[in-house]
Amino acid sequence: MADDLLSLREAAARTGLSASHLRLLVRTGRVEGQRIGSYWVTTEAAVRAYLADERLRKKDPYKRRRSG
Numbered sequence: 001m002a003d004d005l006l007s008l009r010e011a012a013a014r015t016g017l018s019a020s021h022l023r024l025l026v027r028t029g030r031v032e033g034q035r036i037g038s039y040w041v042t043t044e045a046a047v048r049a050y051l052a053d054e055r056l057r058k059k060d061p062y063k064r065r066r067s068g
Contacts, residue, residue, distance in 0.1 A: 005041040008033075015047045022047065030056050 008026070012019040023040050026033035031050045033042035050056055 004043050004045070005036075006044060008040045008042060011042050011044060011047050014044055015051065017047065017051075025050060 006014070008019045008022045011017075012022055015022075017025075022031065022033075022042065025031040026040055026042055031042055032046040033040055035041075
């Protein structure tokens with residue numbers, strides 16, 4: 001993955017997703033990426049793989065169990 005690392009801002013600009021949403025996806029493991037110092041990085045291929053996988057996109061990372 002080290003060959004073509006992009007900051008999440010760069011990846012967002014190339015793919016149309018927001019940087020904050022990409023950060024959430026990387027932190028939850030839905031998109032391959034890593035934190036280097038204070039920066040999150042990924043590859044364009046990892047984001048494209050997420051966008052191509054309908055099963056991953058259908059999972060709502062914001063969904064919380066609600067009682068009642």
